Amino acid sequence: MTDDTVRLIAVAAAVFGCSVTLTGFLARLLKKNNILDIPNERSSHIISTPRGGGIGIVSAIIIGWIVDRTFTLTLNSHDIIILGGCFGLAIVCFIDDIRGLPAASKLILQIIFMFPGFWIMSETGGIFRGWLDIELDILFTGLLWLWFINLFNFMDGIDGLTGVEVFVLGAGLAFFSATGIINEQVLGPSVVFMASALGFLVWNWAPSKVFLGDVGSIPLGYLIGWSLISITPETISHPSLLVIILILPGYYLADASITLGVRILKRKNIFEAHRDHFYQKAVQNGASHSTISV
Numbered sequence: 001m002t003d004d005t006v007r008l009i010a011v012a013a014a015v016f017g018c019s020v021t022l023t024g025f026l027a028r029l030l031k032k033n034n035i036l037d038i039p040n041e042r043s044s045h046i047i048s049t050p051r052g053g054g055i056g057i058v059s060a061i062i063i064g065w066i067v068d069r070t071f072t073l074t075l076n077s078h079d080i081i082i083l084g085g086c087f088g089l090a091i092v093c094f095i096d097d098i099r100g101l102p103a104a105s106k107l108i109l110q111i112i113f114m115f116p117g118f119w120i121m122s123e124t125g126g127i128f129r130g131w132l133d134i135e136l137d138i139l140f141t142g143l144l145w146l147w148f149i150n151l152f153n154f155m156d157g158i159d160g161l162t163g164v165e166v167f168v169l170g171a172g173l174a175f176f177s178a179t180g181i182i183n184e185q186v187l188g189p190s191v192v193f194m195a196s197a198l199g200f201l202v203w204n205w206a207p208s209k210v211f212l213g214d215v216g217s218i219p220l221g222y223l224i225g226w227s228l229i230s231i232t233p234e235t236i237s238h239p240s241l242l243v244i245i246l247i248l249p250g251y252y253l254a255d256a257s258i259t260l261g262v263r264i265l266k267r268k269n270i271f272e273a274h275r276d277h278f279y280q281k282a283v284q285n286g287a288s289h290s291t292i293s294v
Helices: 005-031 054-071 077-099 103-124 134-155 163-177 186-205 216-231 238-247 248-263 276-282 289-293
Strands: none
Touching: 005 054, 005 186, 054 077, 054 186, 054 216, 077 103, 077 216, 103 134, 103 216, 134 163, 134 216, 134 248, 163 186, 163 216, 163 238, 163 289, 238 248, 238 289, 248 276, 276 289
């Protein structure tokens, strides 16, 4: 067993423990303070459940990311900037979970916290580096990143679904990184994603004891989206890179994008909460949350 393998196992174990402990503590604290997701006609749940447990998984990821980078002596200004943006976004989202913010305000704030990423992309390029001029590259990459952030929020509607998605995305990125297909610097954060997701699922698996809330789903979309942007195409062709970026979050991209397109065609309010997603229809047809999530 190599030193790198031992390090990754140790980091994963610590992150899992951190995620489990923090999420369990938050489940009790949020319930005590009556910060609950109250079921309504659009919900896929029938029991009021604490909302905001995403603080645990996001905190575990930030801590694990920094610890792994510190062990490998690779912690740099880009990491600090992106993790700082994630932390700031999480604060705003927690306020939204408690008090509620207008949709337009939330979108503007998301874009503001994306600016550190735009600054980094001005140096490194985005997804379309080498294909488009830097300005267009940043613009189109930014639009995709913004959509990815929000689709994570849209798709977080049933027990276990987002936790499983984060684990699968982390596993996919870890595989491609470990085999040298994409940037090896993505490996550590990918393992952190997997471990933190498993820790959260201990409390979020059906029947869920706590929900992510916007404080979890939106920062997760932010960080995972950034990781997908960061898988530099130095060892593979651009088409192959785009295939990886599209396949790993394929279900989330398809469900959210098709649902949005259908709602636009039907002239429905795209900012209004609804039950039109495929996973929501599966629940309405009698499928269990755990069956859909796996």
